[in-house]
Amino acid sequence: VPATAQGGPVPAGDDVIVLGEVGALTGGQATFGISSRNGIALALKEANAAGGVRGKKLVVRVYDDQSKPEEAAQAVTRLITQDKVVLILGEVASSSSLAMAEKAQAAGVPMITPSSTNPTVTEKGDNIFRVCFIDPFQGFVMAKFARENLKLNKVAVLQDNKSAYSIGLTEVFRQKFAELGGKITGTESYSQGDTDYRAQLTAIKKTQPEGIYVPGYYSEVGVIARQARELGLKVPLMGGDGWDSEKLFELGGSAIDGSYFSNHYSPDNPDPRVQKFIADYKADNNGAVPDALAALAYDAARVAIDALKRAPDTSGPALRAAIAQTKDFPGVAGVITLDAKRNAVKSAVVLKVADGKTSYVTTIAP
Numbered sequence: 040v041p042a043t044a045q046g047g048p049v050p051a052g053d054d055v056i057v058l059g060e061v062g063a064l065t066g067g068q069a070t071f072g073i074s075s076r077n078g079i080a081l082a083l084k085e086a087n088a089a090g091g092v093r094g095k096k097l098v099v100r101v102y103d104d105q106s107k108p109e110e111a112a113q114a115v116t117r118l119i120t121q122d123k124v125v126l127i128l129g130e131v132a133s134s135s136s137l138a139m140a141e142k143a144q145a146a147g148v149p150m151i152t153p154s155s156t157n158p159t160v161t162e163k164g165d166n167i168f169r170v171c172f173i174d175p176f177q178g179f180v181m182a183k184f185a186r187e188n189l190k191l192n193k194v195a196v197l198q199d200n201k202s203a204y205s206i207g208l209t210e211v212f213r214q215k216f217a218e219l220g221g222k223i224t225g226t227e228s229y230s231q232g233d234t235d236y237r238a239q240l241t242a243i244k245k246t247q248p249e250g251i252y253v254p255g256y257y258s259e260v261g262v263i264a265r266q267a268r269e270l271g272l273k274v275p276l277m278g279g280d281g282w283d284s285e286k287l288f289e290l291g292g293s294a295i296d297g298s299y300f301s302n303h304y305s306p307d308n309p310d311p312r313v314q315k316f317i318a319d320y321k322a323d324n325n326g327a328v329p330d331a332l333a334a335l336a337y338d339a340a341r342v343a344i345d346a347l348k349r350a351p352d353t354s355g356p357a358l359r360a361a362i363a364q365t366k367d368f369p370g371v372a373g374v375i376t377l378d379a380k381r382n383a384v385k386s387a388v389v390l391k392v393a394d395g396k397t398s399y400v401t402t403i404a405p
């Protein structure tokens with residue numbers, strides 16, 4: 040599927056079920072949308088090869104939101120009013136999912152975000168689901184890892200104040216790190232799209248931290264790593280799932296070596312189910328190893344397909360009820376059981392960055 044896919048005309052009619060997808064196929068989070076696109080495409084391909092669902096073929100109408108929440112919200116309106124989709128998959132960035140959830144909930148069309156971790160996303164209403172863990176857990180994971188594995192006593196934080204995701208993670212990390220007996224030496228902010236972080240990093244350096252928590256997205260984190268090293272800040276950087284992109288290595292170079300981030304899945308997982316997914320994904324995507332976004336989007340699409348099979352019909356209320364009953368579903372990024380708040384409760388992995396790649400360090404359970 041080309042990265043520029045705008046959906047194009049999908050064959051409508053009685054013999055197809057139309058799903059909607061919204062993703063960042065261009066802009067500052069483009070690798071998120073492209074990986075998700077590829078994961079969803081694989082899940083649909085497999086379902087159609089197995090005969091489709093309810094005797095029909097599955098098709099997906101895709102919109103590129105250019106990494107902008109306003110565009111994501113508009114795409115949802117189009118998917119519902121023009122394309123008449125039965126269900127929506129997306130987004131990755133929590134700020135975009137929040138904008139989408141508002142519209143999907145108002146229209147009564149179920150939405151499953153594969154990978155938005157900010158807790159408020161599913162709080163938008165009973166039509167909004169996710170197949171990943173939430174940030175109160177993710178923030179705890181890195182605070183615990185920093186204290187117990189890295190044995191850090193003093194840590195600074197650098198947050199993206201334009202991202203609901205980054206603001207939420209900062210809050211949780213600060214609180215948990217302090218609860219575990221650590222000290223936060225200072226918190227600085229930037230805005231998504233900034234390119235010069237030297238003032239904030241200089242302020243952080245003065246507080247003499249032993250590590251810096253940078254819960255942002257890869258496009259900014261790579262540059263931050265370089266500038267931190269230039270300023271003589273040699274301590275480890277730590278982050279969350281927003282770091283997960285091939286581009287992190289391109290942007291960060293060796294400056295990002297020795298850093299750690301929490302994530303949803305590791306391609307090093309020897310589970311045959313995970314390894315089969317990796318092999319199938321590589322075959323369809325020129326040998327690219329699926330990242331967490333691809334794995335979670337594949338899982339989200341399969342949860343949607345499973346609900347489509349179980350529901351008495353494909354109306355919003357019937358589908359919503361079927362998705363809510365998802366239990367012990369074998370995802371490639373962990374087993375999925377949705378709780379009463381429509382969130383998945385799962386373990387997180389911690390990955391280390393070195394020599395242009397990530398390696399598995401540990402798993403932390405809820």
Ligand code: PHE
Pocket residue numbers: 071131132133134154155156157204280281282283331332
């Ligand atoms: N969790 C991030 C958010 O909510 C998105 C993300 C998920 C990014 C997984 C990378 C990998 O904004």
